[in-house]
Amino acid sequence: MEKFLGLPIDASASGHEVDNLIVIIHYLMFVLFIGWGIFFMYTIFRFRKTKNPVADYHGVKSHASNYLEIMVVAFEVVLLVVFSIPLWAKRVNDFPKEKNAVVVNVVGEQFAWNIHYPGKDGKFGKQDIKLIDSDNPLGLNRSDEDAKDDITTINELYLPVNKPVIINIRSKDVIHSFKLPVMRIGQDAIPGLDIPVWFTPTVKGEYEIACAQLCGLGHYRMKGSLFIVTEEEFNNWLEEQFSNL
Amino acid sequence: MSVNNVKSHIKVYISIFVALMVLTVLTVFVSYLELSIGYAVTIAMIVAVIKGSLVANYFMHLISEKKVIYWVLILTLVFFVILMLLPILSTLDQVSR
Amino acid sequence: MDNHQHHESFVKKYIFSQDHKIIGIQYGITSLLFLLFGFYLVTVMRWQLAYPMEAFPLERFVYPLLGIGVILLFIRGLKIGIHSVVGVSLILLAGVSWYVATRDENMPNRIMLPEFYNQLGAMHGTIMVFLGVVPLAVGAFGNYIVPLQIGAPDMAFPKLNMSSYWCFFVGGVTMLVSFFVPGGAANSGWTSYPPLSDIATTGQTLWLLGMVFLITSSLLGSVNFIITIVQLRAKGLSFMRLPFFVWTQFVTSFLLLLAFPPLEAAGILQLMDRVAGTSFFLPSGLVVSGDPLPANIGGGTPLLWQHLFWFLAHPEVYVLILPALGIVAEVIANNTRKPLWGYKSLVYATIFLGFMSFIVWAHHMFMTGMGSTINAFFQITTMIISIPSIVILSAMFLSLYGGSIRINTPMLFALAFLPMFGIGGLTGLPLGLSTSDIHLHDTYYVIGHFHYVVAPGTIFALFAGIYYWYPKLTKRKMNEALGKIHFWGSFVAMNVIFFPMLIQGLAGVSRRLYDGGQTYAHAQSVLYLNEVMSIGAWSLAFFQMFFIVNLFLSIKKGKEVDDNPWEATTLDWAATTSPPLAHGNFAQVPEVYRGPYEYSVPGSDKDFIPQHQQ
């Protein structure tokens, strides 16, 4: 079914939860649609004027439809209670411990994703909007102790495989939406708010960061790259970035 | 409404008017007391609600209005509360660092 | 009283008319024109989506518009009439399109710029929703049909009715004018999310002004409808004897009355942000294109707009669908020749639907960082609201069973509505569950979802209504052959356009992409569908020609019929002539003795008993 629906590949530990729900609900939809569809086609052909010149004043007498409706309700309750609500709660409440995870800030702007790693000390340096210019899009204050080892990139997000990631999502100007289709992750980047998301990448590869919210004329090209690499490669990459500072 | 009826209403209007004036003075007076914000808001809103209901009930005759109007206003009030509450609750429940 | 109608001037009779029937027709013509224009905008967009950054063949798009305009203008030797009004309007629209498309800031060397694409998208959404479907469904059908169906001489407040139309008209013109200002029309989506819309070009200000007029128009209209339906029903026409169409209009009016004002408030706040330098929707610390905004700007919250916008816009989508359901119910009852199944459950479901529609709005905001409690609340309400829809749809399906179904053009459109709305509604479910919405939010799946409800859903229902009530307005039927071509062509084309959207959405293709997702790897496997959909959209346009021709030709050439050609039971057909009398609608005050759909009553000699028959 996943193949049938044409979902993109799933490269995160929790992606299948989203997919399962999508698949199950599509089963429900197909069954309902096909069921009603057969009934519909049958009635149209069976009760055409030529076949049935005199209509029946009372029509359907059975209460089958009520049972059907109750079944749909029950199904929806299951979807909510068993799947959607707990999964959402997990997503927004059960964050991994910061010390076990890679923590990254992602700041959207028209029309790029600024990626900000805290560096070896694990602390993000101070930022100041007055320092913002084209070389320092985040306004990072390099004289701050915590900022000395901070690494920033534009549109390039490297993450190690099989390790939880926490990404804090912000925006400098308008609303963007940070979307990683292969991770089944999406979160609006809303100016004034700092919203965390988390996931665990499980498949190495090169993927995409999409901007899913209309953010102006460059919305369509606000695309970043996501590289899922081994832990070792990740550390090497960090090292390399650090030495380039 | 007969003429006499109207005359007795006028007395009511005058007393409501006086009450409104008194409450206005009261609420202004309270605002000078430097109460903590919680108390200040509570008192100011209570006074405003009283004043508001006096206007609605007597000047706008809501107190003797027809049922349909009540239903419409109850419905409106329900949505009014929803409109006030849900965005505020959403803001409080915002996932944020 | 009797003779003053003979002295009414042309202006008073046809332009500033206070007669609900004329106003209904005015609404109808204006909104059909807007519908056509909104459609036109999207055909232009679909060029860019199918063939990104290729030179735009302007002539191929403008000439048909111009051509139909000229034909309509000359069709009866330049005589003044509806056809010439529409003809002139089409020529004007063609002119607007030509001018706009040849501006360098929109299409230098005929290559569409992303700014322009965004204008087209925002205006397509706005025009379709606020200037096309709502005024057609409520303004035109509601105005024309409701007083007739309840046996009223007119709407309760004729002057208000007239002002409502003119507010709508001014709002519409404001929207059109916005294409001409520097930077062009609004380009922040029909949802106008700030901060983007706060910092957008002048067109956005006009959009807001236009919205204020449209909202005012809707408010005036909804007050009028509610009073008319409550106070002006004919004797004996109790609430439970109302045709279902009237019920849907009634609930719709409440939605408009109570949901629109918050958007008006939000619009005023955004206007202040744009013209008076406030920052209701701008948080502190914004850096736009590298420049920090001044220190006094800030302290606002962008999500406030979203709450206020969706507080309206979710009920608004039910405003789009309820009158459509009403029309479909009328057509189905009439053409199955039997009462609607479960009339009471239909009514209660509709009321419940209307009520619930006020508390689901944040399902459009699942990705804004909602905590688990609020999120659960809105998921639950969203699932709850799908139940009355299922009840309504089931009732309509079951109504078919045991009928003696006449297949004519209105019935074809009404029947097609059911499965199409089914697809649209069912695809709402995965969106309503926030966890699956993570993947589907802001993708073409959403576009596919709601187009299935509004286009082959609502628009089909509106077509059904036009074909069905046409004889009421003209005493003639529209041509069946042309109608059937129109139906089958539209039906196939609609599915060719909208089904692939669902496929693209599942693959993760975002909406509002100027290049149709060309640069995204995950879009590659479904990219070919863009061209398929575009061809579908242009074929759809082609099949609308049959409709336009039919609509105008049948005024004079259609088959002449009597006052009740469909042998219907409701008062609009039963107790009035076609077209209804100019003043007061009815020759005698009608009185009602029975429910709305007494078809095929056992033991009766005819297969229908009109409501007013003793």
Add this chain to the structure above:
Amino acid sequence: MMEIPYTSKPHSETGLYNAKFGIWLFIASEVMLFGALFTAYILLRVGASEWPKGAEILNVPLATINTVVLISSSITMVMSWASLKMNEFSKYKVYMLLTFLLGVVFLVIKFFEYNAKFHHGYFPSTNMFFATYFTLTGLHGLHVIGGMIVNFYFLTIGSKMWNTDKERFTNRIEIAGLYWHFVDLVWIFLFPALYLL
């Protein structure tokens, strides 16, 4: 040939004539309009890092006078309707004139209040407090102006209807009054929210 029913006589089921029902529905929509603005006010204020106390920057005495003016205009409005009920047209004129003039007084005071703010360099763009202050009072002011136009109409040309249809004219004054009181009611909430808290 039919006339529109219940333009002045009440409907037997609802007990209302059309326009009265209509104005209440309109008021319901206004409740939602101002409700949305109050929501905005609360959200912005709660979210703000600092929010000045209205009394420190705004002119409370002037606003108090304006409150009194508006409440007084409500009582003159209701008196003008009562006068019609008692068939005293000349009294009606006096009270209606007073209502209108009190509206003028309200606006004049508002004008001075705004003017003083502009002189001190306070504009809607100054900060969030002034943004809400100007927007809310401005919108309320527009409602006052709207009501005054209606009242002026009924004071002058509109009052001719008294000679032809007393009942309907009295009804019209009643609904104009309902609207006017509502505008007063909104002010009763705006006044503490903006000036006192």
